[in-house]
Amino acid sequence: xxxxxxxxxxxxxxxxxxxxxxxxxxxxxxxxxxxxxxxxxxxxxxxxxxxxxxxxxxxxxxxxxxxxxxxxxxxxxxxxxxxxxxxxxxxxxxxxxxxxxxxxxxxxxxxxxxxxxxxxxxxxxxxxxxxxxxxxxxxxxxxxxxxxxxxxxxxxxxxxxxxxxxxxxxxxxxxxxxxxxxxxxxxxxxxxxxxxxxxxxxxxxxxxxxxxxxxxxxxxxxxxxxxxxxxxxxxxxxxxxxxxxxxxxxxxxxxxxxxxxxxxxxxxxxxxxxxxxxxxxxxxxxxxxxxxxxxxxxxxxxxxxxxxxxxxxxxxxxxxxxxxxxxxxxxxxxxxxxxxxxxxxxxxxxxxxxxxxxxxxxxxxxxxxxxxxxxxxxxxx
Amino acid sequence: xxxxxxxxxxxxxxxxxxxxxxxxxxxxxxxxxxxxxxxxxxxxxxxxxxxxxxxxxxxxxxxxxxxxxxxxxxxxxxxxxxxxxxxxxxxxxxxxxxxxxxxxxxxxxxxxxxxxxxxxxxxxxxxxxxxxxxxxxxxxxxxxxxxxxxxxxxxxxxxxxxxxxxxxxxxxxxxxxxxxxxxxxxxxxxxxxxxxxxxxxxxxxxxxxxxxxxxxxxxxxxxxxxxxxxxxxxxxxxxxxxxxxxxxxxxxxxxxxxxxxxxxxxxxxxxxxxxxxxxxxxxxxxxx
Numbered sequence: 001x002x003x004x005x006x007x008x009x010x011x012x013x014x015x016x017x018x019x020x021x022x023x024x025x026x027x028x029x030x031x032x033x034x035x036x037x038x039x040x041x042x043x044x045x046x047x048x049x050x051x052x053x054x055x056x057x058x059x060x061x062x063x064x065x066x067x068x069x070x071x072x073x074x075x076x077x078x079x080x081x082x083x084x085x086x087x088x089x090x091x092x093x094x095x096x097x098x099x100x101x102x103x104x105x106x107x108x109x110x111x112x113x114x115x116x117x118x119x120x121x122x123x124x125x126x127x128x129x130x131x132x133x134x135x136x137x138x139x140x141x142x143x144x145x146x147x148x149x150x151x152x153x154x155x156x157x158x159x160x161x162x163x164x165x166x167x168x169x170x171x172x173x174x175x176x177x178x179x180x181x182x183x184x185x186x187x188x189x190x191x192x193x194x195x196x197x198x199x200x201x202x203x204x205x206x207x208x209x210x211x212x213x214x215x216x217x218x219x220x221x222x223x224x225x226x227x228x229x230x231x232x233x234x235x236x237x238x239x240x241x242x243x244x245x246x247x248x249x250x251x252x253x254x255x256x257x258x259x260x261x262x263x264x265x266x267x268x269x270x271x272x273x274x275x276x277x278x279x280x281x282x283x284x285x286x287x288x289x290x291x292x293x294x295x296x297x298x299x300x301x302x303x304x305x306x307x308x309x310x311x312x313x314x315x316x317x318x319x320x321x322x323x324x325x326x327x328x329x330x331x332x333x334x335x336x337x338x339x340x341x342x343x344x345x346x347x348x349x350x351x352x353x354x355x356x357x358x359x360x361x362x363x364x365x366x367x368x369x370x371x372x373x374x375x376x377x378x379x380x381x
Numbered sequence: 382x383x384x385x386x387x388x389x390x391x392x393x394x395x396x397x398x399x400x401x402x403x404x405x406x407x408x409x410x411x412x413x414x415x416x417x418x419x420x421x422x423x424x425x426x427x428x429x430x431x432x433x434x435x436x437x438x439x440x441x442x443x444x445x446x447x448x449x450x451x452x453x454x455x456x457x458x459x460x461x462x463x464x465x466x467x468x469x470x471x472x473x474x475x476x477x478x479x480x481x482x483x484x485x486x487x488x489x490x491x492x493x494x495x496x497x498x499x500x501x502x503x504x505x506x507x508x509x510x511x512x513x514x515x516x517x518x519x520x521x522x523x524x525x526x527x528x529x530x531x532x533x534x535x536x537x538x539x540x541x542x543x544x545x546x547x548x549x550x551x552x553x554x555x556x557x558x559x560x561x562x563x564x565x566x567x568x569x570x571x572x573x574x575x576x577x578x579x580x581x582x583x584x585x586x587x588x589x590x591x592x593x594x595x596x597x598x599x600x601x602x603x604x605x606x607x608x609x610x611x612x613x614x615x616x617x618x619x620x621x622x623x624x625x626x627x628x629x630x631x632x633x634x635x636x637x638x639x640x641x642x643x644x645x646x647x648x649x650x651x652x653x654x655x656x657x658x659x660x661x662x663x664x665x666x667x668x669x
Contacts, residue, residue, distance in 0.1 A: 142635070318668060
């Protein structure tokens with residue numbers, strides 16, 4: 001089988017059916033409540049065809065494409081929405097175990113595991129990068145999160161290369177996209193022109209190759225591969241933002257800086273940025289006991305460093321000021337993450353910018369601190 | 382359903398680190414008002430529980446929750462696990478009401494330990510404030526059991542009042558030994574107190590150790606450790622010779638929950654014991 005294949009758009013259904021026959025629960029982008037979210041999809045018609053998104057700081061709108069244009073048929077011309085795949089592998093709420101009264105004490109029962117592995121359809125390059133980041137957090141250190149790891153090992157990934165960028169995207173400057181460079185089973189590039197609606201398919205794994213055996217394909221011609229390459233180049237050119245490559249060092253040397261108070265005056269500490277971030281992994285636990293006191297379960301749910309109680313030790317929270325909490329979030333993401341996991345915690349997906357109710361922009365905050373340094377060096381202040 | 386091809390594999394299965402093991406309370410010792418020591422034995426009595434001085438466990442009380450507590454017993458006697466606890470929150474208040482036979486959950490031991498091997502051949506300063514003596518007691522036991530391997534050993538302890546001196550009987554025993562310097566001070570006291578009054582960092586001036594050949598282990602409130610570091614600097618003890626034990630909010634103890642981050646470090650797995658030069662800079666950053 002050649003490495004790059006061409007399929008017609010109707011073969012997407014064959015891919016989905018093939019995965020479902022193999023026992024996968026197929027998950028992909030769906031149109032819900034005016035946004036693109038990830039949920040169960042069973043047919044190609046579940047995909048939101050003919051939409052593109054407008055994204056800016058604090059702004060998200062889905063716009064239908066011109067019905068007479070080629071884009072009206074497209075499946076993947078929007079970029080990422082408020083959901084990330086994180087919520088499926090590291091669920092927002094999850095039972096870790098349950099304890100029941102017995103033996104003059106209690107007995108523990110592990111949480112039940114999901115019966116079906118997931119297949120993710122439409123994973124963007126920044127999201128593949130985010131999965132790789134969470135893999136390091138949850139399964140490649142001294143300890144492994146058994147729930148995450150068992151799900152993740154079995155997940156089948158169909159990536160999609162972005163052929164346009166959103167207004168808050170900056171994956172090109174984070175070197176995570178827009179082209180998926182690996183970590184997928186199959187990778188699609190959507191081609192739309194007078195010759196029709198087709199997909200280039202790159203095969204990234206043995207399970208991917210096996211699945212393609214069920215699909216009607218032909219070898220992609222060099223001009224088609226070039227057309228796909230050019231489409232991804234277009235996305236690089238339309239990237240709305242960029243992050244400085246020295247962001248980690250800039251923050252490290254500016255832990256005391258007036259900008260933190262400035263950003264705290266805008267930040268609502270709402271935690272939206274951490275909820276939409278595909279790599280943020282902080283969580284808290286609570287023990288929930290049945291009314292008769294016979295059983296108690298340990299539940300884990302997403303938490304955020306913007307919550308005041310997050311850093312609580314007896315006597316009060318360590319990070320009382322919103323300035324300290326924003327500084328913790330951005331410095332963790334761009335600086336400490338490198339020390340902890342050997343990679344940036346930011347993949348350039350832009351969600352934190354889009355979904356911030358006041359449009360705080362992670363790239364702009366870094367740039368502002370850098371500019372203030374330069375102003376000091378040049379004697380302007 | 383067909384077998385699912387695994388697209389990734391990280392090798393052998395690792396046991397779930399979030400799942401507690403079951404222990405039973407063997408003893409409850411009242412120490413001070415609101416401070417008590419719980420002795421625990423694993424349900425399987427043949428099982429031992431190895432730990433290094435300075436490490437901690439997550440203790441679970443059925444239906445209430447989990448808290449990180451340092452091990453405060455003797456590492457040479459791993460059959461009974463001792464934890465000295467101060468009742469300050471919902472879980473520690475519930476733990477105060479346990480009695481022999483109560484079942485508790487234990488996860489651990491977690492984290493880094495005091496530099497016992499590195500301290501061999503050197504003088505050792507052990508400086509504690511308040512309940513900060515508890516995480517240092519396993520170190521003291523280990524040093525006393527191998528006393529000849531160390532140079533001068535000084536224990537400096539500060540409490541708020543004479544009534545709040547932890548492990549008072551043991552401190553008196555240790556004070557009676559000729560091979561230890563033990564100094565105790567309190568912040569304030571009545572006329573019946575014949576000992577020292579003042580902050581614990583002042584005790585460092587009383588010497589008894591040779592600064593270039595000294596390792597110092599500190600545990601107590603951060604403000605105390607901050608001034609202790611300065612006092613040690615005055616004596617000529619450098620950052621690389623100083624170890625501190627830190628406390629932060631913890632939910633998981635294995636680096637997943639993110640709560641205990643202190644700069645780039647997770648206090649649960651990169652700490653709680655840090656060599657001071659590795660954290661000196663961030664120790665001075667407010668609300669980090």
